[in-house]
Amino acid sequence: MSDPMLERIQREAGIPELIDVLVERLAPTDLQSLLLEVYRRRAASVQPSHLLERYERDRFVRPSALAxxxxxxxxxxxxxxxxxxxxxxxxxxxxxxxxxxxxxxxxxxxxxxxxxxxxxxxxxxxxxxxxxxxxxxxxxxxxxxxxxxxxxxxxxxxxxxxxxxxxxxxxxxxxxxxxxxxxxxxxxxxxxxxxxxxxxxxxxxxxxxxxxxxxxxxxxxxxxxxxxxxxxxxxxxxxxxxxxxxxxxxxxxxxxxxxxxxxxxxxxxxxxxxxxxxxxxxxxxxxxxxxxxxxxxxxxxxxxxxxxxxxxxxxxxxxxxxxxxxx
The missing domain is CATH 3.30.930.10 (Bira Bifunctional Protein; Domain 2)
Structure with missing residues (x-):
């Protein structure tokens, strides 16, 4: 991720030192707990129709062509x-x-x-x-x-x-x-x-x-x-x-x-x-x-x-x- 992009994210979040806080001030287990809750909430909002669209276009999840x-x-x-x-x-x-x-x-x-x-x-x-x-x-x-x-x-x-x-x-x-x-x-x-x-x-x-x-x-x-x-x-x-x-x-x-x-x-x-x-x-x-x-x-x-x-x-x-x- 480029520095300008990180600066934009921190600026829009209203927390200038957001990256430093997450990396340096949170213990790995605390950061894990925080992210787990973030993605728990995001996953709960996913609609089945959107999931199918994501499956069809996401390059990481498509099956191998070989049997x-x-x-x-x-x-x-x-x-x-x-x-x-x-x-x-x-x-x-x-x-x-x-x-x-x-x-x-x-x-x-x-x-x-x-x-x-x-x-x-x-x-x-x-x-x-x-x-x-x-x-x-x-x-x-x-x-x-x-x-x-x-x-x-x-x-x-x-x-x-x-x-x-x-x-x-x-x-x-x-x-x-x-x-x-x-x-x-x-x-x-x-x-x-x-x-x-x-x-x-x-x-x-x-x-x-x-x-x-x-x-x-x-x-x-x-x-x-x-x-x-x-x-x-x-x-x-x-x-x-x-x-x-x-x-x-x-x-x-x-x-x-x-x-x-x-x-x-x-x-x-x-x-x-x-x-x-x-x-x-x-x-x-x-x-x-x-x-x-x-x-x-x-x-x-x-x-x-x-x-x-x-x-x-x-x-x-x-x-x-x-x-x-x-x-």
């Missing part, structure tokens, strides 16, 4: 391929207020904030990171040097408030498959290389196996970006790319030193995975990288974390053999 069975089939494939040492969890629709802005470079205006000091999940990996940190903290209480890794996965519908370009099927909410691996620095870049192989190998296998569901994914391409001025490029080539190409002959692996997206969000190394659909268009499907989130949550510089995510509906809608035939 539930399509998403369920994709998730079943995911769970069948997920390595045994990963735990699949079902996330809550909401998470603590500030989950994104406190550790990630995300403006709070891009998140749907609730009046109960929570926010609607905008990125499953942020919440997986919190769960990883909680589990790591329990391990560290028993052994302050614990290297035991926490590996979590979730398939979750997320909501993002930023304005997207209007296009058929483009909604502020979509299903996101997220992976998160947390642990402790193991020296010699060992945590980083093995975690990268785990995440990337899972996605590459998934992109191959989706053919059983009728999706066409050709020319799978993996790119790695060393965000520390190329210091690790040789290590990434020998310890990540070479094992991956041995496991999955035919995949393309490239260093991408010119990548700009994700700088300031990721730390150390990040990656993209692309695939080409039946129409011959290459699309980015998976984004991932290391973050300092568990270091911040646990105030421990030795903690390490790799996150990654795949947009389920992007894959299902853009790589369907049926969609190519009907174009």
């Amino acid at each position: 539930p069975g399509v998403l369920a089939d994709f998730d079943r494939l995911v769970w069948s391929l997920l390595p045994e040492h990963y735990a699949a969890i079902e996330l809550s629709p909401v998470c603590p207020l500030g989950t994104n802005v406190s550790v990630a470079t995300v403006d709070q205006n891009k998140v749907v904030t609730t009046i109960r000091n929570t926010e609607v999940v905008a990125d499953a990996t942020n919440v997986l990171a919190l769960e990883c940190a909680s589990r790591r903290r329990l391990l560290l209480r028993h052994n302050s040097q614990s290297r035991e890794r926490i590996r979590l996965c979730a398939s979750h519908r997320v909501v993002r408030a930023q304005a997207y370009q209007a296009a058929p099927g483009v909604l502020p909410h979509f299903r996101l498959l997220g992976l998160c691996t947390a642990g402790r620095d193991e020296g010699s870049f060992q945590f980083e290389t093995t975690s990268l192989i785990e995440h990337i190998a899972f996605y590459v296998r998934l992109l191959r196996e989706v053919s059983h569901l009728g999706y066409q994914t050709h020319r799978v391409r993996v790119t790695l970006t060393d965000l520390e001025h190329g210091r690790r490029e040789q290590t990434l080539t020998s310890q990540v790319f070479e094992p991956l190409m041995a496991y999955y002959p035919g995949i393309l692996c490239e260093l991408d030193p010119d990548r700009e997206a994700g700088r300031g969000y990721y730390a150390g190394v990040c990656f993209h995975i692309y695939a080409t659909n039946g129409a011959g268009t290459e699309l980015e499907l998976i984004d991932g990288g290391f973050t300092t989130w568990t270091q911040q949550f646990l105030s421990n510089s030795k903690e390490r974390m790799l996150i990654s995510g795949l947009g389920t509906e992007r894959l299902c809608s853009q790589f369907s053999a049926l969609s190519v035939e009907t174009d």
Whole structure:
């Protein structure tokens, strides 16, 4: 919200310091109680006919264009391929207020904030990171040097408030498959290389196996970006790319030193995975990288974390053999 708009609201309310009062002088629980009463009264005045109009025009509430069975089939494939040492969890629709802005470079205006000091999940990996940190903290209480890794996965519908370009099927909410691996620095870049192989190998296998569901994914391409001025490029080539190409002959692996997206969000190394659909268009499907989130949550510089995510509906809608035939 722009400053002139805030000034207008305060002026029309007759309370010049309205924002300061709400933010600084009211306890979070008091502000919550106030807003609950405000919206209780507003909700009571909503007429059914107006509700239907709102449902039809509000971009946040319209249903996905994909059938539930399509998403369920994709998730079943995911769970069948997920390595045994990963735990699949079902996330809550909401998470603590500030989950994104406190550790990630995300403006709070891009998140749907609730009046109960929570926010609607905008990125499953942020919440997986919190769960990883909680589990790591329990391990560290028993052994302050614990290297035991926490590996979590979730398939979750997320909501993002930023304005997207209007296009058929483009909604502020979509299903996101997220992976998160947390642990402790193991020296010699060992945590980083093995975690990268785990995440990337899972996605590459998934992109191959989706053919059983009728999706066409050709020319799978993996790119790695060393965000520390190329210091690790040789290590990434020998310890990540070479094992991956041995496991999955035919995949393309490239260093991408010119990548700009994700700088300031990721730390150390990040990656993209692309695939080409039946129409011959290459699309980015998976984004991932290391973050300092568990270091911040646990105030421990030795903690390490790799996150990654795949947009389920992007894959299902853009790589369907049926969609190519009907174009």
